[in-house]
Amino acid sequence: LSPEVKINQFPGLFVIGRKDSLSLCYEEMVRKFGGSEFGFLPKTYILPDDKDELVKVLENSRKPMIIKPPNWFCGIGIKLINKIEDIPFKESKMVVQEYIDNPFLIRGLKFDLRLYVLLTSIDPIKLYIYEEGLVRFATEEYTNNPEQISNNFIHLTNYSVNKESDEFVYNETPGDYSGHKWNLSTLWRYLSEVLCIDWRPVWEQTKEICLKTVLCGHQHIKREVASQIKSEYNCYKLLGFDVFFDANLKPWLLEVNNIPSLHADTIDSFVNRPMVAEMFNIVGFHVSKDVASKNQKAVSKKLGLEKLDISNIGFDEKMYSKMKADEDVNKQNKFMSDELSHEEYIENILDDISSSDARTIIRSEDELSQTVSWTRIFPTPSTHPYLQFLSSPSYPDQLLGAWEAEYGTNQEKREEGQKILRTLCKEKHHLKVPINKVNTEKTESRRAANKEDDQSTNKGDWMDIDMFRKFQ
Numbered sequence: 001l002s003p004e005v006k007i008n009q010f011p012g013l014f015v016i017g018r019k020d021s022l023s024l025c026y027e028e029m030v031r032k033f034g035g036s037e038f039g040f041l042p043k044t045y046i047l048p049d050d051k052d053e054l055v056k057v058l059e060n061s062r063k064p065m066i067i068k069p070p071n072w073f074c075g076i077g078i079k080l081i082n083k084i085e086d087i088p089f090k091e092s093k094m095v096v097q098e099y100i101d102n103p104f105l106i107r108g109l110k111f112d113l114r115l116y117v118l119l120t121s122i123d124p125i126k127l128y129i130y131e132e133g134l135v136r137f138a139t140e141e142y143t144n145n146p147e148q149i150s151n152n153f154i155h156l157t158n159y160s161v162n163k164e165s166d167e168f169v170y171n172e173t174p175g176d177y178s179g180h181k182w183n184l185s186t187l188w189r190y191l192s193e194v195l196c197i198d199w200r201p202v203w204e205q206t207k208e209i210c211l212k213t214v215l216c217g218h219q220h221i222k223r224e225v226a227s228q229i230k231s232e233y234n235c236y237k238l239l240g241f242d243v244f245f246d247a248n249l250k251p252w253l254l255e256v257n258n259i260p261s262l263h264a265d266t267i268d269s270f271v272n273r274p275m276v277a278e279m280f281n282i283v284g285f286h287v288s289k290d291v292a293s294k295n296q297k298a299v300s301k302k303l304g305l306e307k308l309d310i311s312n313i314g315f316d317e318k319m320y321s322k323m324k325a326d327e328d329v330n331k332q333n334k335f336m337s338d339e340l341s342h343e344e345y346i347e348n349i350l351d352d353i354s355s356s357d358a359r360t361i362i363r364s365e366d367e368l369s370q371t372v373s374w375t376r377i378f379p380t381p382s383t384h385p386y387l388q389f390l391s392s393p394s395y396p397d398q399l400l401g402a403w404e405a406e407y408g409t410n411q412e413k414r415e416e417g418q419k420i421l422r423t424l425c426k427e428k429h430h431l432k433v434p435i436n437k438v439n440t441e442k443t444e445s446r447r448a449a450n451k452e453d454d455q456s457t458n459k460g461d462w463m464d465i466d467m468f469r470k471f472q
Contacts, residue, residue: 003231003317004288010122010235012224015217017239017258019095020046020070025216033389038216040209041253046070047094051087054096058084064099064149068255078156080149099155100252101144104245106190108141112157112254113184115241116275117210118374120283120367121232122222124360124396127214127378128282128371129207132271133184139165157244159263174270181267197249206251207377210241211386213253219391232363233320236283238276274373281370286315318431319359325434328356332395342384346402353420358430360396361403362421381408 001007015021023044030038045054045065058065062082069077070093080099081087088094103110116130139162140153148154153165162168162180171179175186177194191197229235240260244252262272287299292314299313300306324332331354335345353361368376378386379400387393387401407417424430 001229001231001234003233003320004286004315006233006283006285007235008237010119010221010225010237011228012221013217013237013258015220016213016256018070019044019068019255020093022213022216022256023095025220026213029212029216029389037389038212040212040251042100043098045096047088047096048091050096051089054087055084058082058087062146064101064146065096066099066155068095068097070095078158079152080155082146082149100244100246102247103142104247104249105142106137106187109180110138110142110155110157111135111245113187113206113241113243113245114260115184115206115210115243116260117214117239117241118279118282119214119237119239121235121363122218122225123394124364124400125214125218125378126364126367126376126400127211128374128376129210130271130275131184131373131375132275134267134271135182135184135187136162137180137182138162139167139180170265172266174267179267181265183267183271202245202249202251206243207375209243209251209253211377211383212389213241213256215386215389218389222394230322231317231320232322232359233286233315233317238279278370278372278374282367282374284366284370287313289314316431318433320363321359321433323433324356325354325432328354331357335398336395345398346405349399349402350406353424353429355429355432357399358421358424360399361417362425362430364400364403365418365421379404381405 015025023041023046026038026041026044045051045057047054054065057063064080064082066078066080067088081096087096105111112135114134114136116133118128118130120126120128136157136159138154138157140151142154152161153167156162159181167180169179171181174183175189176182177186177190182190188199188203191199191202225235237258238260240257242254242257244254246252262268262276292299292312296313300310305313331352335349340348364379377383379397381404384401384405387397390397403417407413
């Protein structure tokens with residue numbers, strides 16, 4: 001990708017977007033850290049590999065299972081089973097999960113949440129969640145009666161399924177306790193005002209499983225990004241997380257959608273339009289260099305930039321360069337080689353902010369300054385313990401962790417940190433990138449652009465992975 005291109009994608013994201021891949025990554029985290037830390041994904045069997053194990057389970061129990069194609073969406077191909085003869089014996093992959101049969105009900109109906117999660121960087125990890133979302137109801141009263149196991153209007157909450165029901169009611173007024181789709185804040189108000197339940201602890205637990213889900217795929221995504229992406233500007237990703245509450249209000253992850261639907265219905269647009277607008281502010285699209293050079297004076301005059309002594313409104317790839325000066329390399333090697341405790345590196349890592357440090361922190365602060373209804377869930381002043389779940393915490397993760405611990409605890413401290421960054425920016429410290437390395441980077445970008453057509457048909461290309469194909 002050219003340094004000026006920004007796309008809604010990261011290489012390697014299929015590891016959490018495909019249900020089978022997510023299950024494998026998740027089970028690895030369970031083996032490493034235990035079910036107490038990773039206990040939010042229902043037990044999953046991947047067919048045909050786990051067929052024998054699944055058969056044994058159904059021989060000893062009539063517990064319902066739910067079958068899901070690993071890469072389909074909108075409820076396509078999903079059904080419940082509780083008998084061995086209903087297991088699909090195909091060569092193609094299928095996912096079978098234990099069905100959570102004790103849902104939390106509202107007005108006797110099962111429901112789930114569609115939540116929006118934004119990943120702006122994988123190294124360092126920068127992750128946000130939108131404070132609004134969608135609540136999607138089934139259309140028939142819930143029952144565990146085995147005779148109703150095939151009734152999708154009872155057991156599935158997908159909008160694409162339930163809108164076909166004669167019972168489906170469209171909710172045209174956000175905030176009303178009516179219809180079969182609500183916005184998330186309406187659910188919180190219903191729990192608080194009608195059921196007298198404090199929803200805040202549930203929401204914090206829900207945020208945590210969204211973060212831990214991304215951490216499940218972190219190692220693979222980070223490796224793919226490092227090998228294929230040359231600029232920190234290139235990628236961001238809007239993800240749709242489907243979450244379900246059981247009768248104890250424990251949140252369970254159902255799946256991650258790499259391409260979440262953004263419908264134009266009343267409730268959807270009430271949530272999605274401001275969500276997307278704010279997301280674009282966070283990810284920060286730049287004016288291209290060509291457009292800037294042709295329209296510099298007109299744009300500067302229109303936006304009043306001349307008064308701010310801003311001479312260049314175009315994209316500056318140095319701000320997003322991965323190239324590092326010798327001072328950057330030496331500092332990073334020191335902190336990554338020394339076995340420093342959390343307290344020790346927090347105390348020392350910000351003492352001498354290098355040019356690469358400055359770019360990393362400035363980008364982070366710039367994103368955070370644009371948040372209103374998006375909330376950053378990593379990094380924060382309290383998320384350091386989650387670094388233990390990474391195979392190897394990177395220097396940028398530790399740098400931002402230290403920055404948040406020092407300057408992220410309140411607005412006064414945040415402004416103190418931003419004052420330091422303004423001084424560095426006036427000195428153009430953040431734009432100090434070795435000239436020979438910049439030239440090498442530009443050459444590599446031109447070569448990549450020249451080979452773009454060939455790469456688009458290469459079977460090894462990351463855009464040609466299974467998540468962009470229909471399940472066979």
